[in-house]
Amino acid sequence: MKKHIHSMKFKTIIASLALIPAAAIAGCEGEKATIPSPDEYIAGNSIWFDTPTSSQMSEPWKIHDFSGSPVNPDREWASRSLPIGNGSLGGSILGSVGRERVVINEKTLWTGGPGTGTEQYWAMNRKVNPATLDSIRQLLAKGDKATAGRMVSAEFRGTVDYDRHRFGTYTEMGELLVNTSIDESAVSDYRRVLNIDKSVALVSFTADSVKYARRYFCSYPDSVMVWRFQSEGGLQNLELAFVTPQTIDKVTAVDGNSLLYQGHIDNNGMQWAMRVEARVNGGGTVKTDADTRTLSVSGTDDVVFLIAGDTDYRMNFDPDPADPKAFVGGDPAVIVNKIIDTASRKSYDKLYADHLADYRSLYDRVKLAINPGEQRPAPLPTDRRLAAYRDCAADHGLEETYFNFGRYLLISSSRPGSMPANLQGIWHNNLDGPWRVDYHNNINVQMNYWPATSTNLLECFVPYIDYIRGLVKPGENTARDYWNARGWTAGISTNIFGFTAPLNSGDMTWNYNPSAGPWLASQIWEYYDYTRDTDWLRETGYPIIKSSADFASDLLYKNGDTYTAAPSYSPEHGQCDLGATYANAVTREILLDAIEAARILDTDQESVKEWQSLLDSIAPYRIGSHGQLQEWSDDIDDPNDLHRHTNHLFGLHPGRSINAMTDTLLANAARQTLRERGDAATGWSMGWKLNHWARLFDGDHAYTLFKNLLRQGTADNLWDVHPPFQIDGNFGGTAGIAELFMQSHTGTINLLPALPSDWADSQIEGLLARGNFEVSVYARGGNLDHALIKSVKGGPCKIAYRGLETSVDTKPGDIVKITADENAGTLTATIGH
Ligand code: FUC
Numbered sequence: 001m002k003k004h005i006h007s008m009k010f011k012t013i014i015a016s017l018a019l020i021p022a023a024a025i026a027g028c029e030g031e032k033a034t035i036p037s038p039d040e041y042i043a044g045n046s047i048w049f050d051t052p053t054s055s056q057m058s059e060p061w062k063i064h065d066f067s068g069s070p071v072n073p074d075r076e077w078a079s080r081s082l083p084i085g086n087g088s089l090g091g092s093i094l095g096s097v098g099r100e101r102v103v104i105n106e107k108t109l110w111t112g113g114p115g116t117g118t119e120q121y122w123a124m125n126r127k128v129n130p131a132t133l134d135s136i137r138q139l140l141a142k143g144d145k146a147t148a149g150r151m152v153s154a155e156f157r158g159t160v161d162y163d164r165h166r167f168g169t170y171t172e173m174g175e176l177l178v179n180t181s182i183d184e185s186a187v188s189d190y191r192r193v194l195n196i197d198k199s200v201a202l203v204s205f206t207a208d209s210v211k212y213a214r215r216y217f218c219s220y221p222d223s224v225m226v227w228r229f230q231s232e233g234g235l236q237n238l239e240l241a242f243v244t245p246q247t248i249d250k251v252t253a254v255d256g257n258s259l260l261y262q263g264h265i266d267n268n269g270m271q272w273a274m275r276v277e278a279r280v281n282g283g284g285t286v287k288t289d290a291d292t293r294t295l296s297v298s299g300t301d302d303v304v305f306l307i308a309g310d311t312d313y314r315m316n317f318d319p320d321p322a323d324p325k326a327f328v329g330g331d332p333a334v335i336v337n338k339i340i341d342t343a344s345r346k347s348y349d350k351l352y353a354d355h356l357a358d359y360r361s362l363y364d365r366v367k368l369a370i371n372p373g374e375q376r377p378a379p380l381p382t383d384r385r386l387a388a389y390r391d392c393a394a395d396h397g398l399e400e401t402y403f404n405f406g407r408y409l410l411i412s413s414s415r416p417g418s419m420p421a422n423l424q425g426i427w428h429n430n431l432d433g434p435w436r437v438d439y440h441n442n443i444n445v446q447m448n449y450w451p452a453t454s455t456n457l458l459e460c461f462v463p464y465i466d467y468i469r470g471l472v473k474p475g476e477n478t479a480r481d482y483w484n485a486r487g488w489t490a491g492i493s494t495n496i497f498g499f500t501a502p503l504n505s506g507d508m509t510w511n512y513n514p515s516a517g518p519w520l521a522s523q524i525w526e527y528y529d530y531t532r533d534t535d536w537l538r539e540t541g542y543p544i545i546k547s548s549a550d551f552a553s554d555l556l557y558k559n560g561d562t563y564t565a566a567p568s569y570s571p572e573h574g575q576c577d578l579g580a581t582y583a584n585a586v587t588r589e590i591l592l593d594a595i596e597a598a599r600i601l602d603t604d605q606e607s608v609k610e611w612q613s614l615l616d617s618i619a620p621y622r623i624g625s626h627g628q629l630q631e632w633s634d635d636i637d638d639p640n641d642l643h644r645h646t647n648h649l650f651g652l653h654p655g656r657s658i659n660a661m662t663d664t665l666l667a668n669a670a671r672q673t674l675r676e677r678g679d680a681a682t683g684w685s686m687g688w689k690l691n692h693w694a695r696l697f698d699g700d701h702a703y704t705l706f707k708n709l710l711r712q713g714t715a716d717n718l719w720d721v722h723p724p725f726q727i728d729g730n731f732g733g734t735a736g737i738a739e740l741f742m743q744s745h746t747g748t749i750n751l752l753p754a755l756p757s758d759w760a761d762s763q764i765e766g767l768l769a770r771g772n773f774e775v776s777v778y779a780r781g782g783n784l785d786h787a788l789i790k791s792v793k794g795g796p797c798k799i800a801y802r803g804l805e806t807s808v809d810t811k812p813g814d815i816v817k818i819t820a821d822e823n824a825g826t827l828t829a830t831i832g833h
Contacts, residue, residue, distance in 0.1 A: 035213045035232045038191035041202040045404045047382045047718055048193040053080050055096030058175055060430055061245040067432035072724050077429045079715035082194040082201045086220040087415025089309050090426035093216050095192035095203040100178040103429045107418050108313035112168015113497030114324050115268030122321040124160045124501035125481040137557045137566045140578040149576035152567050153508050156482055158501035165267055168495045170437035172428050173309055174244025181237055182207045196408045199359040210234030219355035220415050224343040225307040226351050239296040245431040253288040259295050262333050273332040274309040275340045304348050308339035317469050319498055327497050362411050365456040366766040368403050370396035370759050383716035390711045405718050406451055406734025410460045419496050420463040421448045425727040434724055439494040441516035442571050447684055447728040450735030453530045456768040461527055468520045472544055475500040475517055479551045487551030489517030510572045514555055515583045518590040521548030525593035529770040532793045542597050549594030552587045553614055562619040570631050571647045577632045579619050581648035589655040591615040621666055629669035639676045644685035646677055653695045656745045660696050671696055679704055683713030683720040687732025694739035694754040702740055703756035709733050741777045744769035748798040751777055751787050773797055787818040801827055
């Protein structure tokens with residue numbers, strides 16, 4: 001359906017036409033700046049192109065709204081745009097010449113939720129009679145999966161359809177278009193670059209002997225997106241317009257040099273606002289016209305645009321089901337005005353310096369160097385580099401960039417104060433999108449947060465904690481109504497309004513996933529395990545974990561001497577089961593976490609006893625007839641099955657109930673399963689298998705998966721593709737690289753557990769290990785040269801390397817140097833400061 005709605009729904013226009021003389025706002029940028037050279041931006045880690053995009057695909061929602069197709073109609077956006085973001089506000093830069101096009105997103109711009117009608121929304125759960133659940137379990141115990149499955153399908157679906165209306169969809173704010181009147185045919189030396197080390201994008205080219213350079217970044221400290229358009233040898237005449245699939249209510253000219261756009265989402269009344277301000281430096285004129293909604297800048301060689309966007313969404317951990325405004329906060333127009341007024345008092349240089357300092361405080365913590373001594377080829381545009389890589393050319397520089405880009409994407413899409421990174425992080429170019437661009441608790445959102453811990457970006461984890469907290473209250477209803485259970489859980493798909501029920505579909509292979517909640521809660525434990533922040537555990541983490549462990553306990557069914565998570569499904573695969581390996585593995589994990597957490601806090605001894613006795617009696621992992629780790633309770637795995645999900649290996653990764661160091665039988669079975677599933681798959685699946693192989697200490701096989709991820713699951717702008725674009729694989733890939741150098745899930749820091757033989761002389765600095773240790777590992781000739789472990793919190797530290805072990809007690813700030821003598825069989829830890 002075409003949704004060209006803003007002309008129909010436009011209610012109020014405040015017209016204003018103002019001419020601002022250059023002198024009134026000149027001088028903000030200080031001395032006249034020289035135009036930046038693209039080489040400086042290409043140097044280091046960058047993604048870049050030497051051909052412009054056409055910008056013809058602007059307003060793709062007019063072609064189709066992208067709700068039900070794996071092919072994004074806007075190919076250039078999906079594979080050639082460059083993303084910037086500050087966790088709330090995102091931009092994807094197309095870098096077109098005659099008409100620049102930047103897609104603008106705000107992470108909380110969603111349709112759906114209680115604003116569409118509280119009663120219907122919160123009636124998301126159906127009520128399952130406990131006797132029915134009992135019958136289903138008994139049928140499964142008798143082996144009648146078909147009848148049990150039919151009953152699950154009839155009873156366990158939700159009431160809310162998986163559509164954009166009540167469940168909702170993440171939706172685009174719009175596109176800022178800048179007409180430049182530059183003749184595209186006259187362009188030379190075109191470069192479009194995202195410098196990942198400096199978190200800034202550059203578009204530069206020459207046309208008719210005039211040099212042009214545009215820079216773009218999105219600042220977290222100032223909550224603002226900043227562009228600077230410069231020219232040398234001629235002046236620029238620019239006209240900026242905003243197009244959107246959303247309803248615009250009002251456009252106001254403010255201060256003569258900016259426009260405030262205010263609008264709302266039709267179906268839930270969510271208010272949004274965006275303000276764009278232009279200020280010229282040195283010369284030129286800014287003109288705003290609220291009638292035509294355009295802002296023009298003429299006769300300038302240097303202009304800065306400031307852009308702020310927001311919605312009235314507010315997080316709510318305890319929404320009142322009667323309140324349609326339970327997730328509604330302050331007026332976004334007030335907020336964006338404040339942002340622009342504050343930011344406009346700062347020069348471009350100051351805004352950028354503050355942005356860079358903030359970015360680097362996170363990004364610079366980890367440094368990867370793959371065989372740094374080797375000769376590197378001359379830099380090529382990323383699309384050509386990737387094409388060569390697809391043709392099997394070695395390119396360790398590209399591999400480093402991919403790793404760093406994953407961290408860049410997380411820093412840009414997940415910062416405290418907003419929702420976590422969704423299926424596309426923050427970047428979205430249409431009204432609707434695949435899987436509603438939602439929070440997918442199936443593997444996807446969990447994968448987004450793997451690198452947040454291990455690659456030392458704990459601050460980026462904070463929105464994920466808030467998201468999970470927001471599921472607890474509504475998830476208690478879901479737990480009770482379906483499973484007559486204590487605690488909380490959530491289903492496969494979630495929005496920003498505390499949606500926790502299964503969706504209204506009878507296809508339970510994907511729609512039935514009560515283990516999703518405990519999986520999320522297990523990452524709450526992980527956050528503690530990395531930070532060792534006991535106060536946080538007591539106040540925030542433990543209540544979530546405990547309640548989830550109670551839910552997981554009540555999901556268990558006693559069948560003979562063992563307990564199984566019944567009924568259960570292996571995600572998107574196979575029949576209803578008495579105890580799918582995945583569901584049992586997640587249960588094990590959350591029970592382990594809850595027991596450890598309660599012991600640390602010295603609390604809930606009765607619960608600990610209950611959890612421990614259940615844990616001891618969960619149906620064991622089973623090894624099937626072809627040596628595989630069974631996916632279901634029966635030995636029915638097909639050795640030729642290439643299904644992308646490997647959730648039955650949850651205990652190997654991200655869980656810890658299969659320890660490849662000690663459980664050789666299970667590790668071999670997991671290996672056999674991975675071999676059967678093969679090395680090709682969708683993006684995220686290859687990212688996950690990379691992690692699985694790393695946990696099996698097979699660096700070369702893990703590297704095969706990483707190469708496949710880059711070759712078959714990555715677009716030219718290095719976005720992960722399912723297809724379509726889906727960001728989880730970027731994060732899974734990044735986390736997997738960290739696992740090759742260091743693992744800590746068993747409580748021991750395992751050095752170089754899976755270094756690919758091709759990366760024999762590599763190093764990584766600043767990874768985070770559980771226990772809150774910062775770990776730098778240096779390999780030479782494929783062996784450990786040395787490692788440096790900085791103790792952040794103090795405490796005992798156990799270290800392993802190829803079967804050698806040592807341990808040391810540390811104080812905060814200690815730096816422990818680890819060296820190995822494999823001939824002598826010693827691993828030595830030396831404490832320094
Ligand atoms: C999971 C996957 C699909 C897709 C979807 C968003 O359910 O099985 O492949 O990635 O999430």
